[in-house]
Amino acid sequence: MAKKQKQEEVEEVAIAAVKPTKNPKPVKPDWEVKDRTYILTGNKEPLTFTIPGKHTRKHALLWYDSLKGEQRELRYATNMSSPFVDEQKGEVTLGHITFRDGTLHVPKERVALQKLLSLYHPMKKLRYKELIPQQIADDEIDAIEWEIEALNAARNMDIDIAEAIVRVEYGSKVNKMSSKELKRDLLLLAKQNPKLFLSLAADENVQLRNFAINAVEANIIRISPDQRSVHWTSNDRKLMNVPFEENPYSAIASWFKTDEGIEVFKSIEKRL
Incomplete structure (x- = not known):
């Protein structure tokens, strides 16, 4: 009798120890099968x-x-x-x-x-x-947002800044453009290449470079024939040297930020 009771206790313990197994979570395959x-x-x-x-x-x-x-x-x-x-x-x-x-x-x-x-x-x-459709949609949204931002900036842009930006693309042709032609080309640039447009709009050197070009075209300052120095046109006094292999207008734009250059900038601004 005692032996039978002991056997029943062992069986009960064994049954209690069994735990229900959980269904394993599905593992996502490394490679998605699709066209x-x-x-x-x-x-x-x-x-x-x-x-x-x-x-x-x-x-x-x-x-x-x-x-x-x-x-x-x-x-x-x-x-x-x-x-x-x-x-x-x-x-x-x-x-x-x-x-x-x-x-x-x-x-x-x-x-x-x-x-x-x-x-x-x-x-x-x-x-x-x-x-990839999702990636294409994201890229298109980014492109549209860039374009909207650029067009809004172009629409509200001051004419002097607009001239500086358009000059980067069209050079001296800007001088013969009417204000409406300038505005049109500015909007086209903003639409066709919004990232470049916004980059130019944020670059103060673009405006200073345009200022330097206007000063030369107005015969207020001149660049030497060898492109190595900048002078006052009135008395031929040298204002600055152009670093080797640097565009003279870019050099003037950078020089306008110096203490001496700021004074010259103010003087030119009064004459333009």
């Missing part, structure tokens, strides 16, 4: 454009494996599941990587080619990029 599209960079759309699919002396197709500490040779083989030569066993069938009209569509079944293009190919971002 992918690649496009050439620089808005280029040639009829056909082929990039290297194997390593040659002319076109190195290598990828540095930091875990192994070595360069691994790449090769596109249509009958292999890996783009690495050291993982391709047996006879291989080489394939061509050709963009048509600037685009290459790769179905999800061609995993080796997708991995080669998305992860390892040295020409990625240089000659082509993967088309």
Whole structure:
């Protein structure tokens, strides 16, 4: 009787020790299986454009494996599941990587080619990029916001600053422009290249450079024939030396920020 009771106690303890197992959390795969599209960079759309699919002396197709500490040779083989030569066993069938009209569509079944293009190919971002809808939307939003900011700045810009910025693009043609033509070209520059426009608008040297050009064109100061010095036109007194291989107008713009240059700037400003 005692032996039977002891056996029942052991069984109860064993049953109590068992814990229900939890369902393991699904692990996200390293590679998402999906169709992918690649496009050439620089808005280029040639009829056909082929990039290297194997390593040659002319076109190195290598990828540095930091875990192994070595360069691994790449090769596109249509009958292999890996783009690495050291993982391709047996006879291989080489394939061509050709963009048509600037685009290459790769179905999800061609995993080796997708991995080669998305992860390892040295020409990625240089000659082509993967088309990612979310990233494209983000880039387009950024571009639109840059354009809006630039156009708003151009619309409210003082005419002297506008002239300085447009002069960077069109040079002496600015002198023959009417105020409306100047405003039009300013808005076009802001629309076509908003980042450059905002950069020029924030650069005080652009305005000082334009001031120097106006002073020379008004015959208040002159630049020596060898472009190495700047003088008063009235008495030929030298104001400054131009550093070697520097644009004289850029040098004058920088000089206007010095103590002596500020006084000359004020004097010129009264005469313009």
